[in-house]
Amino acid sequence: MRISQCFSGATAVTKGLNGDYFLAVxxxxxxxxxxxxxxxxIQLENRILDLTFIDSIIYGVGDNGTFIRSTDYGHTWDVSTLPTTGSMWSxxxxxxxxxxxxxxxxxxxxxxxxxxxxxxHPFQGLIGSKPSIRSLFLEGPYVFVGTKVHRLHGGIWRVDLEHYETIRIKKDTRMIASILKHKQYIVSATGTCKGHKGTIEYCQATPTFSQTYEWETCESDCQEGCYLDLSESDGYLYTTTSQDEKGVGKVLRVYIDEKKVVPCAIVHGHGWRVSNQQSEFLVAGLYTSLYTNSQFQHFINH
Structure with missing residues (x-):
């Protein structure tokens, strides 16, 4: 691909093999x-909101319980519906x-x-309304669950898939839009649809002797409403944002060791998802998707 190339607006993206990408339009x-x-x-009746590619299998989920899978690099697909009428974001x-x-x-x-x-049912023991799920990350026997905005039970929960035990490792009233592991850290992308409360936060993946996860926040030159996605490849970590008052979403590189995030591209609308191969990335923007390289700052205006 060219150093900077635009594609249709999209809702999800994942990298394939040898520089290919799969884009959910x-x-x-x-x-x-x-x-x-x-x-x-493939053409579908519902939006796909997340894609993942692992060991030659593509999985995707979206609106109205839609689950898709391809085991032959997208030539054929299995399409089914899981028992929910809501949107599956992760x-x-x-x-x-x-x-x-x-x-x-x-x-x-x-x-x-x-x-x-x-x-x-990871939240069945909670008192009151249960938090809605927004993001997932799988690590060994655990799945880390990020919630939507919830005043009482919001944050990140660690669910043991072998013993079905659930503990909260981060309390947060904002939405946890994305979670992944980078180096020895768990990283979260967080924010709300109102105000400028978005942050990128991280903690040691293995908790301290006290079994508590200590979270730290990356610094940014400008406050964002919400960080939406995270992607990592060979030490390169990227995040995206919701659109600002001008209708612009950003792609930023995250430097955990320096505790900072640095803008490297913009798109028209929300930067729903991003997937990268080292310094090259493809961001699925609401109105425009952009492929570029953070070593060259290319900004696509609306």
């Missing part, structure tokens, strides 16, 4: 080849066949690559 999936050409792989998986996605307040767990599912 309006009710369909595109293959963006490394030479910059596009191929429509899916995570590993090479052993564990796949986790979510309903409003429940988790859907598969141990056979998405062929069969069981429903888990």
């Amino acid at each position: 309006d009710k369909g999936i595109l293959l963006i080849r490394k030479d910059g050409t596009e191929k429509t792989l 899916i995570c998986s590993n090479k052993n066949g564990t796949v986790v996605t979510h309903g409003n307040t429940v988790l859907f767990l598969s141990l056979d690559f998405g062929n069969t599912w069981k429903t888990l």
Whole structure:
């Protein structure tokens, strides 16, 4: 692809092999080849809000319980519906066949690559209204669950998939839009739809001897309303933001060791998702998706 190339507005993206990307556009999936050409792989009735590619399998989830899977690099697809009428914003998986996605307040767990599912209720012991799920990250026997805005039970919860134990490792009333592991840290992208309360925060993935997770915040030259996504490849960590008052979303590189985030591109609308291969990235923007390289600051205006 060219150093800077635009594509259709999209809601999700994940990298494939050898510089390819899979892009979820309006009710369909595109293959963006490394030479910059596009191929429509499938048309769908619902939006896909998250994609992941692992060990040659593509998984995706979206509106109205939609679950999609391809085991042959997008040539054919299995499309099914999980038991929720809501939007599924996150899916995570590993090479052993564990796949986790979510309903409003429940988790859907598969141990056979998405062929069969069981429903888990991680918040059933909580008093009062249950928090809605927004983001997931799978690490060993644990899935880390980020919630939408919730005054009482919001934050990040760690769910043990073997013993079905749930503990909260971060209390937060804002939305936890994305979680991943970078180096030895768990990193979260957080914010709200109102105000300028977005932050990138991180903690040691292995808690201290007191079994508490100590969170720190990265600094930024400008406050954002909400950080929406995180992507990491070979030490390069990126995040995206919701659109500002001018309708502009950003892509920023995150430097954990320096505790800072630095803008490197803008898109028209929310930067829903980003996926990178080292310093090159493709951001799925609401109105425009952009492929570029953070070593060259290319800004695409609306």
